[in-house]
Amino acid sequence: MGLLDRVKQNQTVPPAGPTGNGPAATATLPGAATTYASASTAPANQTAAPAAPAAGVQRGPVGGDLSPAFAAAKVQIHSKLIEKFADEIDSSNKAGVREKILELAEEYFRSTAMTMTKNDKERLVDSVLDDVLGLGPLEALLADASITEIMANHPKQIYVEKSGEPTLSAVTFESERQMRQVIDRIVSLVGRRVDESTPICDARLKDGSRVNVVIPPIALKGPALTIRKFAKEKWGPADIVNRFKSSSPEIMTFLRSCVRARLNILVSGGTGSGKTTLLNILSSFIPENERLITCEDAAELQLQQPHWIQLESRPPNVEGKGAVPIRELVKTCLRMRPDRIIVGECRGGEALDMLQAMNTGHDGSMSTLHANNPRECLVRLETLVLQAGQDLPSRAIRETIGAAIHLIVQQSRLRGGVRRIVSVAEVIGIKDGEIQTQELFTFRQLGVSAEGKAVGFHTGMGTLPMRMEHLRSEGEDIPEQLFAPIKQPSPDKLY
Ligand SMILES: Nc1ncnc2c1ncn2[C@@H]1O[C@H](COP(=O)(O)OP(=O)(O)OP(=O)(O)O)[C@@H](O)[C@H]1O
Numbered sequence: 001m002g003l004l005d006r007v008k009q010n011q012t013v014p015p016a017g018p019t020g021n022g023p024a025a026t027a028t029l030p031g032a033a034t035t036y037a038s039a040s041t042a043p044a045n046q047t048a049a050p051a052a053p054a055a056g057v058q059r060g061p062v063g064g065d066l067s068p069a070f071a072a073a074k075v076q077i078h079s080k081l082i083e084k085f086a087d088e089i090d091s092s093n094k095a096g097v098r099e100k101i102l103e104l105a106e107e108y109f110r111s112t113a114m115t116m117t118k119n120d121k122e123r124l125v126d127s128v129l130d131d132v133l134g135l136g137p138l139e140a141l142l143a144d145a146s147i148t149e150i151m152a153n154h155p156k157q158i159y160v161e162k163s164g165e166p167t168l169s170a171v172t173f174e175s176e177r178q179m180r181q182v183i184d185r186i187v188s189l190v191g192r193r194v195d196e197s198t199p200i201c202d203a204r205l206k207d208g209s210r211v212n213v214v215i216p217p218i219a220l221k222g223p224a225l226t227i228r229k230f231a232k233e234k235w236g237p238a239d240i241v242n243r244f245k246s247s248s249p250e251i252m253t254f255l256r257s258c259v260r261a262r263l264n265i266l267v268s269g270g271t272g273s274g275k276t277t278l279l280n281i282l283s284s285f286i287p288e289n290e291r292l293i294t295c296e297d298a299a300e301l302q303l304q305q306p307h308w309i310q311l312e313s314r315p316p317n318v319e320g321k322g323a324v325p326i327r328e329l330v331k332t333c334l335r336m337r338p339d340r341i342i343v344g345e346c347r348g349g350e351a352l353d354m355l356q357a358m359n360t361g362h363d364g365s366m367s368t369l370h371a372n373n374p375r376e377c378l379v380r381l382e383t384l385v386l387q388a389g390q391d392l393p394s395r396a397i398r399e400t401i402g403a404a405i406h407l408i409v410q411q412s413r414l415r416g417g418v419r420r421i422v423s424v425a426e427v428i429g430i431k432d433g434e435i436q437t438q439e440l441f442t443f444r445q446l447g448v449s450a451e452g453k454a455v456g457f458h459t460g461m462g463t464l465p466m467r468m469e470h471l472r473s474e475g476e477d478i479p480e481q482l483f484a485p486i487k488q489p490s491p492d493k494l495y
């Protein structure tokens with residue numbers, strides 16, 4: 001069956017890659033490593049940089065409120081395309097399809113004596129093209145490199161996140177029907193279906209963007225769609241330190257040593273606080289010759305090491321069979337002789353398998369966990385271990401955690417959308433049945449800037465890590481002044 005036949009029948013059509021699936025750009029960020037490089041020797045290729053904008057990025061929203069004439073023209077041109085060119089359309093030849101649409105648009109304008117500015121005409125053609133080959137109005141948002149998250153609350157309300165802040169977009173779906181078609185295209189890509197009986201679905205776009213769909217009757221206002229766009233721009237430690245000021249050079253230097261010296265690290269944080277991003281950055285410090293296995297629910301990690309196996313869990317198929325939960329991945333990967341295991345996020349019983357792996361010779365493993373501070377992170381880890389259903393006494397669980405986890409890095413999304421490492425805490429053992437930690441670094445927030453963004457500075461707590469000797473014995477030359485408290489900087493130096 002031809003592509004347009006399927007459109008005709010209103011079935012799902014695999015979309016063309018939303019923004020093109022070209023390789024990520026590898027240009028270097030000018031001056032990126034300057035401050036941070038003085039405290040570290042991160043290889044230049046790890047200080048990645050802004051990607052060149054994808055071709056066709058500079059275009060206006062095509063799904064915004066359409067005038068009746070514009071909407072009518074769209075419908076006509078779209079159905080003419082199906083009528084005349086069904087079966088001739090090659091979805092891999094976007095330019096060719098666009099040409100055909102343009103031809104039909106010109107014909108429509110002649111026959112209706114309708115006039116349109118050149119810009120509007122382009123918009124119209126792009127809009128039909130997006131409906132036919134892509135994800136309709138979402139295409140413009142996916143193509144806009146400054147947008148990191150797309151949140152459609154219902155067909156007529158789409159929020160986007162730009163520079164860390166959610167804003168209402170002018171783009172909307174034309175109707176609930178159009179939104180459902182787009183959703184169907186997305187979920188069919190991963191061989192799934194959403195309907196009343198299975199109203200929730202996680203999927204991934206071709207370019208790696210993570211998608212969550214919830215439809216009625218669960219979503220009361222109409223279908224809801226959330227897309228975490230795949231970051232085409234690969235950030236390195238220098239971006240986190242110099243560009244976003246999420247970490248001080250001292251903290252990054254320390255974390256780099258901890259990764260290289262094979263400490264087990266948990267990145268803790270709230271939703272969208274930047275946990276996965278930080279885990280990616282930390283993994284860039286792992287030496288090239290190690291065998292790494294990543295286990296994730298939605299593959300987001302992008303390791304640079306060559307000896308890397310990437311595993312992704314699978315939801316059940318439409319018959320409810322074939323599920324491969326992340327827990328099984330963690331168990332399996334132990335039989336694959338990894339040097340380190342990286343679990344994208346601990347959300348359930350896999351926490352126990354990961355802790356056991358950490359305690360049985362897979363030092364240097366890492367994961368993320370949803371919690372608001374290091375203490376809560378440990379409590380939550382305990383709860384997750386209980387979900388493994390092994391009926392372990394709480395003392396045994398704490399001992400396992402206390403022995404397995406060495407460091408907790410707390411990431412937060414603060415006022416105004418800025419992301420900061422707000423605490424680095426070392427797990428130092430167990431006392432009276434409680435896991436003991438000591439804070440090595442913190443972010444002191446002093447206020448909020450005129451633009452509404454949190455401002456402050458990072459400082460050491462004046463405490464040396466308990467594992468200083470270990471770090472040194474692993475060849476990590478860490479100066480003690482790294483941990484010294486910093487005097488409050490002048491207001492112009494705050495961030
Ligand atoms: N240090 C940072 N500075 C600025 N923006 C950041 C930073 N880290 C991450 N982001 C942005 O924040 C968004 C969320 O990042 P990320 O996916 O790493 O968060 P997360 O905590 O793993 O989210 P989730 O809880 O949904 O898994 C992304 O769009 C990313 O571009």
Ligand SMILES: [Mg+2]
Binds near residue numbers: 275276277345
């Ligand atoms: Mg994440």
